[in-house]
Amino acid sequence: MEGSVEQPVLIYDRIDKNRRNTILLFLAFAIVIAVLFGAVGAIFGLYGGLEAKQLGPLVGSVAAIGLVTALAFSWVSYYASSSVVLGISEAHEVTKEQEPVLWGVVENLCIGAGLPMPKVYVIEDSAPNAFATGRDPQHAAVCATRGLLDKLERRELEGVIAHELSHIGNYDTRVMTVMVMLAGLAALVSDVMLRFTWYGSGSRSNNRDKGGGAAGAIILILAIVVIVLTPIAAALLKMAVSRQREYLADASGALLCRNPDALADALQKISQDKEPLEVANKATEHLYITNPLQEHASALNNLFDTHPPIERRIELLRAM
Amino acid sequence: MALIIVIIVLVVLALLLLFFTIGIYNGLVRSRNRTREAWSAIDVQLRRRASLVPNLVETVKGYAGHEREVFENVTRARSQLEQAGGAQQAAQANNMLTQALRSLFAVAEAYPQLRASENFMALQRDLTDIEEKIAFSRDFYNRNVLDYNTRLQTFPSVVIARNFGFQPREFFEAEEEARQEVRVDFSTGS
Numbered sequence: 001m002e003g004s005v006e007q008p009v010l011i012y013d014r015i016d017k018n019r020r021n022t023i024l025l026f027l028a029f030a031i032v033i034a035v036l037f038g039a040v041g042a043i044f045g046l047y048g049g050l051e052a053k054q055l056g057p058l059v060g061s062v063a064a065i066g067l068v069t070a071l072a073f074s075w076v077s078y079y080a081s082s083s084v085v086l087g088i089s090e091a092h093e094v095t096k097e098q099e100p101v102l103w104g105v106v107e108n109l110c111i112g113a114g115l116p117m118p119k120v121y122v123i124e125d126s127a128p129n130a131f132a133t134g135r136d137p138q139h140a141a142v143c144a145t146r147g148l149l150d151k152l153e154r155r156e157l158e159g160v161i162a163h164e165l166s167h168i169g170n171y172d173t174r175v176m177t178v179m180v181m182l183a184g185l186a187a188l189v190s191d192v193m194l195r196f197t198w199y200g201s202g203s204r205s206n207n208r209d210k211g212g213g214a215a216g217a218i219i220l221i222l223a224i225v226v227i228v229l230t231p232i233a234a235a236l237l238k239m240a241v242s243r244q245r246e247y248l249a250d251a252s253g254a255l256l257c258r259n260p261d262a263l264a265d266a267l268q269k270i271s272q273d274k275e276p277l278e279v280a281n282k283a284t285e286h287l288y289i290t291n292p293l294q295e296h297a298s299a300l301n302n303l304f305d306t307h308p309p310i311e312r313r314i315e316l317l318r319a320m
Numbered sequence: 321m322a323l324i325i326v327i328i329v330l331v332v333l334a335l336l337l338l339f340f341t342i343g344i345y346n347g348l349v350r351s352r353n354r355t356r357e358a359w360s361a362i363d364v365q366l367r368r369r370a371s372l373v374p375n376l377v378e379t380v381k382g383y384a385g386h387e388r389e390v391f392e393n394v395t396r397a398r399s400q401l402e403q404a405g406g407a408q409q410a411a412q413a414n415n416m417l418t419q420a421l422r423s424l425f426a427v428a429e430a431y432p433q434l435r436a437s438e439n440f441m442a443l444q445r446d447l448t449d450i451e452e453k454i455a456f457s458r459d460f461y462n463r464n465v466l467d468y469n470t471r472l473q474t475f476p477s478v479v480i481a482r483n484f485g486f487q488p489r490e491f492f493e494a495e496e497e498a499r500q501e502v503r504v505d506f507s508t509g510s
Contacts, residue, residue, distance in 0.1 A: 104449065111361060112456030114354075114464075258459070 014170035014248070021175050022078075029182050030070035032232060036225060037066025043221050077181035082133040082141060082173075085180050085287065089131075089279045091121035091143045102149055105161050106142055112256050113165050118142050127277040128152065128270045131287040132164035133177045140168045145277065152266055159263030160270075163253035163289055170252070172245055176287055184283035186229050243308035250313055251320070260320035267317070271310040344480045351468040355489050358461035359407065362492060365454045366401060366414060369447065373398045373417070376443050380424060383434035387427050393420040407461075407490035414454070415494075421447065458492045465489045 041062030045055045077084075096103040103120055110117050118134065121143035128147040134140030142164050144157075152160065167173050254260035270290050277292035285293050290310060377391050397417035404410040425444070428434050435441075469488045471477045 108449075108452050108456050111365075111453050112459050114358060114361070114460045256459075 014172075018171035018175050022171075022178055025175065025178065025182065026071070026074040026078075029074060030067050032228070033070035034063045034067040036228060037069075038063035039224060039228075040221050043224075073185065074178075074182070077178055078135060081177045081181045082135065082139065085133050085177055085284060086121055086141060086143065088281075089123055089143065089284060090125075091123045091141075094120050094122050099149070101154065102144060102157070102161075105154065105158050106165075109158065109162050109165050109256060113162075113169050115140075115165060115169055118165075118168060122146060122149070123277075123279060125277055125279060126150070127275040127292065128273050129277050129280075129288045129290065129292050130160050130164055131284075131289065132167045132173050133287065134168060135174045135177065136171065137168050140173060142168070147273070147275070148270070151269060151273065155257075155259060155262040156266035156269065158257045159253065159259060159266045160289055162257035163249050163263060166249040166252040166256060167245075170248075172249065176245075180283050180287065186232055187283065189225070189229055246308050247313065247316065250317060254317055254320055260317040264314045264317035267310055267314050341480060344477050345484065348468075348471055348477060348481055348484075348486055351464070351471055352486065352489075355461065355464045355468050358457070358464045359489075359492075361457040362407075362410075362454065362461050365450055365457055366410060369414075369417070369450045369454065370398050370401050372443060372446060372450070373421075376421075376424070376440075376447070379437070379439050379443060380428055380434060383431045383437075384427055390420070390424050390427050394424055396420075407465075407492045411492045411494070418451075455494070458494060462491050465491055 038059045041059045042055065045058045094102070099120065099122060102122070106120055107117060115137045118132070118137070118140035119142070121141055123129075123143060123145045125145045126147040128145055128151045130142070130144040130148050132140060132142050142161060144160070148157070148160065167176070250263060254263050257263065267290065277288070280288060280292035282293075285291055373394060377394055380387075381391065394417070397413060397420045401410065401413035401417055404413045428440070472481045472486055472488050
C-alpha cells in the first residue's frame with residue numbers, strides 16, 4: 001500500500017499535463033501551418049511583383065486561412081482520430097461472446113482502475129502487440145492482436161492490458177492519438193512536397209530559357225515547406241512517445257494488475273517475437289506497447305526510437 | 321488614503337482565504353465522492369455474489385442434501401453480508417462467506433456428478449469471476465479511501481474537514497489484511 005499514497009495524486013497531475021499538452025499541440029500545429037501559409041503567400045507575392053503595402057494584407061489573409069484550416073483539422077482529429085487509428089490498423093470490434101478471455105481481463109482491470117468499460121478491438125495479425133486509443137476514458141478503445149491473445153498467458157495478458165488502461169486513465173491516449181493525425185498530415189505534406197521538389201528541379205534543367213525564374217521560386221517554396229515540416233513531424237513524433245510515458249504506464253499498469261513480473265514476462269515474450277506487425281506504420285508505431293516495426297538495429301536508430309529499450313523496462317519491472 | 325489601502329489589502333487577503341478554502345472544500349467533496357463511487361462498485365459485486373448463493377445451495381443440496389452444517393454456514397454468511405452496514409462489516413461478512421463457500425466447494429469435491437453438472441460449473445465460474453472483480457474493486461476503493469483519509473489528516477485540509485464535519489471512511493480489508501493492525505480510527509462512514 002506504500003506506493004498508492006502517491007498514486008492518485010500522480011494520476012491527476014498526469015491528466016492535467018496531458019490535457020494541457022493536447023491544447024499546446026493544437027496551437028503549435030496551427031501556428032506552424034499559419035506561418036507556413038504566410039511564407040508561401042509572401043514568396044508568391046514577391047515573385048508576382050506586389051508592393052510592400054499590398055503584400056501585408058495578402059500574407060495576413062493567407063496566414064489566417066492556414067490558421068483556420070489547421071484549427072479545423074485539429075478539431076476533426078480530436079473527434080475522429082481514434083476511429084482513423086483503428087481503421088488504418090484494420091482492427092475490428094469484438095463482443096464479450098466472441099472474446100470472453102480478453103473481455104473478462106479488460107472488464108476486471110477496469111474495475112480496479114475505476115474506468116468505464118472501453119470498446120475492445122482485435123487485429124487479425126500473428127505479431128503480438130497491443131495499443132489503446134481514445135480522447136478520454138468514456139470514448140476509449142483497447143486493441144490487441146490475435147498473436148497477443150494466442151501467445152500470452154492470462155496473467156501476462158492482464159499485465160499488457162493494465163499498461164494500456166493506464167494510458168487511458170491518465171489521458172496519454174488523447175495526446176498520442178491526436179498526434180497520429182497531426183504528425184501523419186505533416187509527414188504526408190512534406191513527403192508530397194519533397195516529390196514535387198525533385199520533379200521541379202528535373203524539369204527546370206530541361207527548359208531554362210523562360211520558365212526558369214518561376215520554377216526557381218516554386219522550388220524555393222517547396223524546399224522551405226520540406227525544410228520546415230520534416231523536422232517538425234519528427235519532433236512531434238518524438239514528443240508523443242516520450243519514454244517517460246511508457247515507463248509510467250509500465251509502473252502504474254504493474255500496480256493495477258498487482259503483478260509486475262507478469263508484465264515483465266509479457267514484454268519479454270513480445271520482444272522475442274521478431275515478426276513485424278504489417279498494419280503498423282511510422283505514424284502509429286508510438287501507440288503500441290512495444291515497437292511494432294522491428295527495424296531498429298544501429299545505435300543511431302536507438303536515438304530516434306519511439307520506445308524505451310525493452311531490456312530497461314523489464315529490468316525496472318523486475319525491481320518493483 | 322492609507323486607510324483605504326489597508327482596507328483593500330485586507331479585503332484582498334480575505335478573498336484569497338475564501339477562494340483557498342473553497343478550493344480545499346471542493347477537493348474534499350470530490351475525494352469523498354470518489355470513495356462513494358468506488359464503494360458502490362464493490363457493493364454491486366457483493367450483491368451479485370450474494371444473489372448467486374441460494375442457487376448454488378439448491379444445486380449442491382440436490383446431490384449432497386445431508387451436509388446441513390455447510391449450507392447453514394453459507395446461508396448465515398450471506399444474510400450477514402446483505403445486512404452489513406459500512407465497509408468493515410461488509411468485509412468481515414464477505415470473508416465469512418468466502419470461508420463458507422470454500423468448505424462448500426470442498427464438500428462438492430466428493431460428488432463427481434455434482435462437479436460435472438453444467439449448472440454447478442457455471443456457478444463456480446461466475447463466483448470465481450465475481451471474486452476477482454471484488455478484489456479489483458477493493459483495490460480501487462482502498463486507494464481512494466487512503467487518499468481521502470490522508471486529506472482528512474493533513475494540513476491544511478484537516479482544518480476545513482474538521483469544521484465541515486468530514487468523517488473518515490473505513491477500508492475494505494481483505495482476508496489476509498484483516499488480521500493486521502488497524503491503521504485508522506474507524507467511525508461510521510459518512
